Amino acid sequence: MKYAKENWAGIVITAFIASVIIYVLCFGENIYIQVHDNLDSNVVWLKMLADNKLFWTHGTTAPFMGGLDRDYMYSEFKVYSWLYMLFPTFQAFIIGYLLRIIIAASGFAYVANVLFEEKNREVKNLFIFCGFLYGISPVIPTSGISFASLPWIFGILYRLYYTKKKKYYIALFFYPLVSIFGTMGIFICGYLFFFIVLDLIATRRFKSHMFLGLICLALGYICSEYRLFYTMFFSEVESVRTAFSTGATLIQVLKDVISGVARGQYHSGTLHSYMIGPMCVICFIYNNIRYIREKRYREIYIDRVNWIVVWIVFNAVVYGINGWQPFKELIYMLLPQLSGFSFSRTLWFNSFLWHLCTAILLARIVKKKKAISYTICGIAFLVVCCCSATYNHLAMNLRYKWVEMQGKEVAALTYKEFYSQDLFELIKNDIEYNGEYSIAYGMHPAILEYNKIATLDGYFTNYPMEYKERFREIIAPALEIDEESRAYYDNWGGRAYMFSPDISYEASKWMGTESSNLYIDIDSFIENEGTYIFSRVGIANADDLKIEFINRYRDESSPYEIFVYKIAEEE
DSSP, rough: HHHHHHHHHHHHHHHHHHHHHHHHHHHHSSOOOIIIIIIHHHHHHHHHHHHHHOOOOOSSSSSSSTEEEGGGGSSSSSHHHHHHHSSHHHHHHHHHHHHHHHHHHHHHHHHHHHOOSOOHHHHHHHHHHHHHHHHHBOOOOOGGHHHHHHHHHHHHHHHHHHHHHTTHHHHHHHHHGGGGIIIIIIIHHHHHHHHHHHHHHHOHHHHHOHHHHHHHHHHHHHTTHHHHHHHHHHHOOGGGGGGGGOOOOOHHHHHHHHHHHHHHHHHHOOOOGGGGGHHHHHHHHHHHHHHHHHOOOHHHOHHHHHHHHHHHHHHHHHHHTTHHHHHHHHHHHOOOGTTTGGGGGGGHHHHHHHHHHHHHHHHTTTTTOOHHHHHHHHHHHHHHSSOTTTOOHHHHHHHHHHHHHTTTSSSOOHHHHHHHHHHHHHHHHHOOSSSSSEEEESSOOOHHHHTTTBBBBBEEOOBHHHHHHHHHHHHHHHHHOOOHHHHHHHHHSSSOOOOOOOOSSSSSSOOOOOOEEEOOOHHHHHHHOOOOOOOSSSSSTTHTTTTTEEEEOOTTOOOOOOEEEEEOOOO
16 A cells, blocks of 8 residues: 555556557457548558668658658658557557657656655656656647657756756757657757757856757757758758748737647647646736735746746747748748748647646645645546547547447547558459559548558648649649639648549548549549549549549448549550
8 A cells, every 4th residue: 555655656557558458459450540640641651661661761762642752751760660660550559659658757757856856755646647647648649759758858958957967968869769850859959049048148157068968959850860951951852841821810820829828739739728727827827926915026037837837828929920921931031941841839848838837736736735636636637538639549439439339330430440451452452453653532542552552642741842733733623613622732732632522531431422523634643653543432424534443342341432443544
């Protein structure tokens, strides 16, 4: 009992991880995993690199989007990439999820040691539990380890500032192995530089050891993501990102700032607005009113919670102005290499900051009212379990499995259903598929890509502008009759899909119709070496397009019915 009391947070985490493993062992790939920005993209990109042995290659292309240069894709020097090199795709995804929890919880334990000199087991447990909550927060899975590592970089920089020990330089150089430059690293370096400048102004002393730490960190990112830096600074190929267009007004910017503070963003959802956010805001207001009333003005400046709240608001402000076109144009003028870059990802740090703020406040509360601290922890965990969010796989599986237990069917697809490997293996064998370029209609191209079918279409947010223009010729007929799709593609273009005003590509068990016209410039399709069309509905204008219907395919393991067409051979 004494051991359990002193290590209750670790026991909770161990029980949770064991439950996840048991759940996955019971259901296998028949579990629900978010499609958006996950199964439709990141998971498949990593699988393609593994399947085609492209992780360590140079001068090669990946078999999607007409042959995308491998250098645009994930670095081989990342822990998350290593999972997909070593394990089958599904297992790699699950291990990544569990590893994220362990890294986040241990990171918060490290931060507790850094911030509190006294060895208080209750405080340590609360920090570990907040790290656990942070680890299971609904963030974009492929960046999950990058998110989870934030407590570690925070603690390392904190230690370096006060101790100047050389081991922290080594830690900073190797830290990028668990972090992604484009989503986290560029901001970490920016925050550190900003801190060095503010510290110089406040103390009138230049901390050369912190600047050296910044250099070590930057070198680590350059070495681990050398492909990215090469394409940014030395490649003459224009990226599709340069054409990303936004048109937010100042009113919309203000709304986005408020929304950023109150709700966050779906890529980095904290669910803080349901519980920990209001608690932090109430404590922030109460403490500062108390400091002012008691004339303890210095406390306002040194209170860690105040600095965290300021940081949260700053991130939300940057998130808001990121959508303002004058800001985009300013960045393009000053730093053309960052044209199209999303500065909105400053908001991704708020998930860590809300949980860090919560941990610090709970550490204060527990010294006087233990029951309140533990009650807050329990409620916060229930919020994560029950509240829907884009990447809340915990709530998603609890909800959908409960519906299944009632004997009802849900429209959402499980991991196995989404990719339907058995069905596509049947199709490939029947048509004697041999690497020909294809397109998907009425479904995500990722489904074909996962099943080792090369595609002209695809989802990627950093590919050559030249290919975007070429693919636009293929889908021009669809864009001419669908203004929403035209604006979506021309102003962004991350999804080079076969658009249609009749059917959706979103994942669902049911299509709602059995046939639809395919809006395509078939000559452009042929010019780009397209051969096959995989469709979830019959193509009503197949004769007009002069494409040959091969067969319709079903398999008991899949909810799909796939219609396969091929460019008709000339007589």
